[in-house]
Amino acid sequence: MSELNFGDCIGCGLCILGCPAYEETGFDPLTARGRNKALQSGLTASEMTEPIWACTMCGYCDAICPSEVHNVEIVLHLRRELAAVAAAPQTPSSSPAARDIVVGCTIRERAPHLIPSIEAFLARIGRPFKAAVAEGCCGSLDVEAGRSMPSRARAGVVADPICLEQYDAEFLGILAMQHLDLFDLRPPFYYFAPHRVVNRDHARAYPLYDRLRRRFGCDMNLDLNRLARSTAAGSVQGLSGEHSRDIRAAVERLLAHSRAERVITCSPADYLAFKAWSGRETLFITECLR
């Protein structure tokens, strides 16, 4: 663990403010601060199973930490310790470099009706590639579960934020934010920004989503720290069903103060979660294409 900087944690607790595990339970030990303090006390991964699996990798803690502790990396390392994995990368089951668009397992298996609109959007912005029907799993869930190391393969566009664990690629949602005029976004609506992207690539992603908020006056999952709050839907727990947090409660918390009847997102797992639990019309961003 020596290369992991949990020892730099000063216990300020800023990380708990948008931590989904904390929002659900109010329980410090499940947060980055809790894990770091436990590690500073000499605890091992096997003594911290619950805190390790409470993390949904939303990246809020990394983005806000004043000591620049690499909390997500620490969790991944601890999960690999728990899984006793050799440090070998798992490459995606099919060659990503040959394809321009990776739609990801969630869209392919649970929301394939979104694929035509995604292709139509990419064609409109001059990226006319088709999603491969036989696209295999990229292995990002295994990476997040600590069962393998990331491969960092290259691809053109990724439609699901979780696939960014495996690919260096452009994210579909960011492309959408760069082409807002192509969409019918009549307010009022609630936009769920993909927390992984906003929190982990904050300098680039936040201004784009903030521009959306200012232009349309929409409600969003951005908090006072200008970071994205999340559901656990797009995490390995949410997608695999193991150790999952209460996604329905998270959806209700996020929408508690919004009167918008329409929810729009560019995160496929959250699209399904809001569709299931919000009781409001829910659209994937490319479904709003004019």
Next chain:
Amino acid sequence: MLTERNKVVWNGRQRPLIERQIASFTIRRLRAQYNPAVLLRTDRASRACYRTDGGQIVYGFPDSVVHAQSATDVAETLRMAQREHIPVTCRGGGLTTEGESVANRGILLDLKGMQRLLECDGETAWVEAGMTWHQVAEALRPRGLDYTSAPLNMLSTVGGTLGVGGIDVNSPRHGCAADQAVELEVVTPTGEIVRVGEGDDYFERVLLGYGQFGVITKARLKVRPYRRMAVRHFLYTDIGTALNDMMRIVEADLVDACAVLTLRDDVVALIVGHEGPLAAFPALPLRNNAETLVYARIAARYAMRPWRLGEVGFLMRRKNELLPALLDPMFLDDGMVCDRTVVFSRLIWRYWGGPQIVIPDLAITRANFEAAARRGIDVCKRHFRYFTLYAVMIRKFGNRPRYELSAIPATPDAHVCGIEFSPLLEGARYSRDHFQSFKNAIYDVGLDLGGSFYRFGGVMKPYIRRMFGDEMVDRHRAMKLALDPAFILNRDVVFDPPEAR
């Protein structure tokens, strides 16, 4: 009183029962009471999380953690603790600096599971006491509202803040956070749940009561319309001039917020906030210096002391980091700061946080404000190479009983003046003895000038009698004993426990 029943032999010495580990039968009873998956934790990972507080100087390890989610959970815990003589340490944000929220054995009662805004009528909000101020702000903002006055640290919880004070940059106008509460739900140390409001004696004791007289579980707080704030800073070469200017503009009620912040005593800045557009910033009768003069004086001072040129590098680095962070475009709208607490809180932790935090502070009268600052600066210079001083004023509302034995001295002044002295360690490590010597020297200044202290925990106890006198301390201690016969609640924070006498 010690009896044979409550003594136990430990390491060959007689120890009162209250200091031993919680007996296994008590853990079993707690488990029977609570859902062990959520409310009671005895595993090492859960306990280790609470090993220290914001100061990171005092360490401890509770026997168990009760994660209360309602006043009933708190009441059950306190009733059992009272019966079994188990110490209970309350914890919200855990941002004390003297170990007040660190449990060395006994039960750590974490209140952050109570984090809901229950109702809001536009003028007050009824909130659970485990809410952080960040959560309060998040819940109020969609209603176009904001809290009135809260600590600049958004991680503090409502309950903990009301127990100690809570100072904001707008405290010169609105007073401390404790003065924003109009009603409380409190669990007494014997486990009774009561609701009290303005005019009730118990209400006055719990506010600013340092957690000695009960556990706040809900609070009705004054709220007000949300407003953005234009922020300007004015530089001075002399701390006395800056403090006197602050006192003048506060007493004339010319600004919405203000504080004095220094880097060593080389750069002294009066930070002023106006809740409105920058263009409408009021003209202020200040005697500040031009920036060029301030930097020229610094250059001249260090030119005569070339062996201390490293300090110039420190000052320049801090200036280059702080000003852009204070005016981060992400938090600005039309030149106004949108969320002052978010901005200041993140600034504090990034630039003042560290592996050890020591912030002795003084609450002092207007007449002695400047003298306390100058003498405190001398103390800082004797102990540390780099330091900062943060000075604010806090409005008083008459001589409320809650101010007794608190940081708000009983003087005829309309405001009390507060100064925090923070060493900036810049990677250096110091011993606990060194920090202690520094704190004692600061507190001696307060004692000499007739002030009070914001923090009472740990080592501060020896100063309480010297500051407030035996009569007042004994009176408060008697109230504590009447309410908390087994002396279990946040013991050792303010008063000596019975067996120590």
